[in-house]
Amino acid sequence: MVGNLAHLTLAFGLLGNIVSFMVFLAPIPTFYRIYKKKSTQGFQSAPYVVGLFSAMLWIYYALLKSNVLLLITINSVGCFIETLYICFFLKYATKEARMESLKLIGLLIVVGFGLIVGLTQGLLTGVTRGVAVGWICLVFSLCVFVAPLGVLRQVIRTKSVEYMPILLSVALTLSAVMWFFYGLLLGDFNIAIPNVLGFTFGVIQMILYFVYKNKKPITEEKITAIGEQKYTTSKVEEQKIPETIDYKTIDVVKLDALLSSDVLLAAKLKESEHDVIPVAVEPQAHPNVPNHIIEVSV
Numbered sequence: 001m002v003g004n005l006a007h008l009t010l011a012f013g014l015l016g017n018i019v020s021f022m023v024f025l026a027p028i029p030t031f032y033r034i035y036k037k038k039s040t041q042g043f044q045s046a047p048y049v050v051g052l053f054s055a056m057l058w059i060y061y062a063l064l065k066s067n068v069l070l071l072i073t074i075n076s077v078g079c080f081i082e083t084l085y086i087c088f089f090l091k092y093a094t095k096e097a098r099m100e101s102l103k104l105i106g107l108l109i110v111v112g113f114g115l116i117v118g119l120t121q122g123l124l125t126g127v128t129r130g131v132a133v134g135w136i137c138l139v140f141s142l143c144v145f146v147a148p149l150g151v152l153r154q155v156i157r158t159k160s161v162e163y164m165p166i167l168l169s170v171a172l173t174l175s176a177v178m179w180f181f182y183g184l185l186l187g188d189f190n191i192a193i194p195n196v197l198g199f200t201f202g203v204i205q206m207i208l209y210f211v212y213k214n215k216k217p218i219t220e221e222k223i224t225a226i227g228e229q230k231y232t233t234s235k236v237e238e239q240k241i242p243e244t245i246d247y248k249t250i251d252v253v254k255l256d257a258l259l260s261s262d263v264l265l266a267a268k269l270k271e272s273e274h275d276v277i278p279v280a281v282e283p284q285a286h287p288n289v290p291n292h293i294i295e296v297s298v
Contacts, residue, residue, distance in 0.1 A: 009185040013070035016178035020074045023175050024051075024081040026168040031088055040093045042154070042162070045086060045101040052082035053108040054140050060117065061137045064130040067186065134190035141194035155208055159215040166209045173202030 027048070034040055055078035062071040086105070090098055116136060120129050155164050176198030183191025 005185055009182060010070075012178055012182040012185060016175065016182050017070055017074045019171065019175040019178050021077060023168065023171040024078050026171045027085060029167065031085060034088070034092050038092055040089060040097055043089075045089045045093070045097070046104060047168075048082050048085040048089065049101065049104050049108055050140070052079060052086065053113060054137070055079045055082060056109070056113055057116070057133070057137045057140055061130070061133045061190070064133055065188075068188070068191075070182075071191075134188075138190045138194050142197055152205070152208060155212055159212055161209050161212050164205070164209055166206070169202050169205035169209065173199055173206065176202060 030043060034043065055075040058071050058075040059079070062068045062075070065071075086101070090101060093101060116133070120133055124132055152164075155161055176195040180192050180195035180199065183189065183193075183195065
């Protein structure tokens with residue numbers, strides 16, 4: 001019975017190594033996209049910095065234990081890969097994103113990990129040190145699973161899964177299952193407990209992905225709506241312009257007809273020494289005015 005449990009523990013540990021290796025490789029399409037566009041776009045460095053910090057913690061924890069060699073192997077690989085990702089991200093990030101990433105690296109990797117190692121080595125001994133580091137690993141393992149959820153707000157707000165790496169979510173979910181059984185069979189709940197929540201968070205991410213993967217991004221809808229509004233406004237303005245011109249034309253025609261019907265002027269310029277031009281007015285033009293000659297000075 002003990003031999004069977006040992007074999008099962010080893011099997012889940014090896015499977016955990018394989019799937020965790022897939023987890024570390026899952027962001028490759030993301031970084032290939034960054035490489036092609038020479039920009040980090042809307043991606044964040046937080047998941048990779050937190051992943052590096054967690055891997056370093058698990059190595060430290062495994063060194064304090066005697067039966068978790070498989071944790072050392074996979075997390076050593078993880079430290080190497082996460083470091084490559086971070087360097088790649090810093091190369092193509094904007095100045096602002098690069099500064100934020102460096103601050104996060106300094107806070108977690110330099111200050112955080114340095115304090116944990118210094119305090120546990122200086123203040124704790126033996127089993128107590130292992131227990132304390134185990135609890136710290138538990139907390140930050142949850143951060144590894146929670147870190148990719150930072151894009152969920154963006155997914156819900158924009159209704160777009162463009163910046164949500166689904167391969168990473170699937171790999172994290174499978175990895176959580178393997179490491180849960182490894183920790184359970186090993187009797188190490190510092191390994192088992194975080195992976196329960198890891199599995200839950202992974203499922204939530206996959207559900208959101210399938211809900212929003214066929215949704216039209218809200219930004220495109222706004223752009224389309226604005227375009228239609230401008231088009232409608234321009235059409236209305238185009239319809240109004242001819243109407244105004246027509247009304248003015250009609251008013252001029254009416255005025256011209258009125259003047260023509262009221263007064264018929266016959267003027268003829270003659271070369272003479274006089275400065276007066278006689279103009280005859282028909283009697284019907286002004287019935288209330290006596291018939292006479294109007295003298296117009298030129």
